[in-house]
Amino acid sequence: MSVIPTKPSPAKRGGAPVPDSKTEFPPVIRRTEVVAIALVGLLIICVIAGLYLAKAFFLPITMAFIVGTMLSPAASFLERYRIPRAVAAVLIVAAVSAGSAFMVGLIASPAIEWSSKLPELGARLKEKMYVFDRPLALWQELQSLLGGPDTLTTLHLPKVDWVQPTLEFLSPTFAEFLLFIATLILFIASWRELRRALIMNFGERTWRLRTLRILNEIEDHLGNYLLVVATINIGVGIATGLICALTGMPNPASLGALAAILNFIPIIGPVAMFAVLVVVGLVAFPTIGAGLLAPAMFAVMTFLEGHFLTPTIVGRRLALNALAVFLTLAFWTWLWGPMGAFLSSPLLIVALIVKEHLTPVDSPQLPED
Template sequence: MQVLSNDRAPANDVARGVTADNHTEPREIERGDLVTFCLIALLVITIGAVLYFAKAFFLPIIAAFVVGTMLSPAAGFLERHRIPRALSAVMIVSGLGAGVTFIVGLISAPVMEWTGRLPELIGLLKDKLHIFDRPLALWHQFQSMIGASDAFATAPFQMPKLEWVQPALEFLPPTFTEFLLFFATLILFIASWRDLRRALIMTFRDHDSRLRALRVINEIEEHLGSYLLTVTLINMGVGAATGFVCWATGMPNPAGLGAFAATLNYLPIIGPVAMFTILTVVGVVAFPSIGEGLIAPALFVALTFLEGHFITPTIIGRRLELNALAVFISLAFWTWLWGPMGAFLSSPLLIVSLILREHFIPSSEPQLP
């Protein structure tokens, strides 16, 4: 019996050791995971702070990289037709600048006209909104009946102050230096993209890593090029449909409103909401009754609903379809960080991050029921 007990003692000790190790090892792993998470969080915060405070440098550079990657398939197409890469870059950027100039020309004419008539338009809008005096009076009577404060009951209707206009105008346009840096970087990036990708791939030592980098770069280039092409075609269709709706309903300057709709539609969520607001204000001012002025905005809402829920998912397909919550969070972050240009870059940067996650952090967990 004593021998048996002595033989069992080491086994019990081993069992205790295994149990102790099993109890202590997860604590070490959890502590390491917490340290890793904190370091990654600090790295993300540091990068975000650098991108925010050095916006004047990083915004045109990163925008040129993203747009250049989108346009690189077009440069490759021209190069296959025996057009030098440098000349292709100049031609593509010149065509892009011409298109932007054309859109700005369509938009600037009505904007200048409406800006010159701003006092008159504000007076017309104020007169149209007097129809809400009766509902507001009923609301004040209801407040007095339930004992709420009637401090605003006798206050006359006033148009909202436009104190936000100057900060918004200071926030929107980039400087001439940023434009120059963007276009110069874009031309040089497209012209030297083939050499840059070769150098990037050759930085990895082993063959497997080079193949993975090549697959990642090819997939990013393919997806961003497809995204730009499909979104541009869809936005052109939205702009044409909006212009037709404005023409059919008698809205002023339907071509400019259509160009405005096509341009703003590059900004997810923000663009359609801003366009609906513009159509509402223009319709209320241009037509004798508010009901007539709301016809075009209502048709635009139906148009954007069809485009966002049926047309775009069908054309883009499952491969480029993005989660709505991820799109919204990315849009909010990049808009806060870099303004309207950040809103434009939010979806391409989200596509790049998803491709990188798919290749470098593959999901190997079993599917839960």
């Protein structure tokens, strides 16, 4: 019986295993994933458009929720002394409103006085700008050499027409203010019931505990944020008033109150206050050097406060990335104006806390540097 010889396999012939001939291809994005991403993008666009178009409703409600969460620890403190939570809510809102009205009153009187003299003050400020005549002339010569239009011949000051639109942009309507106050009082008074209902809305015990931890941490961080930032801003206002008083600036108390209020808005507030001090100093003093003394001292003070004091105190409670703060500030300012700028940091804190608790612990992490 003849045996047919078999052909040796390549593995036996060479003594080494044959490499896998299958090539690895990059993962293919399925059509369902593309559709899901597109739907999420459309949902985000629709939410942003709704928040922008319905600003008159969503802004007071969001402001009341954020401020109410900040003030809830104060209501809990008053409850320990057997004060009903509804009464505590009214007392807290009344105290905050009285403090805000006092600050606005300090600013309103000199602001009205100065607004009635805008043409005279504008002419006086234009006289002080003679030092810019030579740079403007050089710029005009450069434009003519480059063949550009001679459009910049003198320094034009803004007209008085901007005052009324600015006030309408900064001040909310009476209906928005009333909606904010009513929602704020009801939110503080019923915060415990709302929190309990939100926790019990989940069926699993794990999600209930997670929601409870999220709400407790949000309340704790926002309460600490309001207390620390308010204390720092009041200190900035007092320091600004002292600087203005020492340098002979008019209405130092009003300028200090304005600095305290504007400092609640990150980045934009100190810059706006510096511009106000520059304009007031140039108008009030006979020389430019004397007029720029108070703004220079204010710039040094805000630099020390923004780079050393505030990061040291606030950073211990919740580290905020500078780029994230800036982008959040730009987005909410574009969406809701000055009140959106005030809400930008608290909303960022809430988003970071929710993200921290919802991200699984065993998710892939980058190696440490």
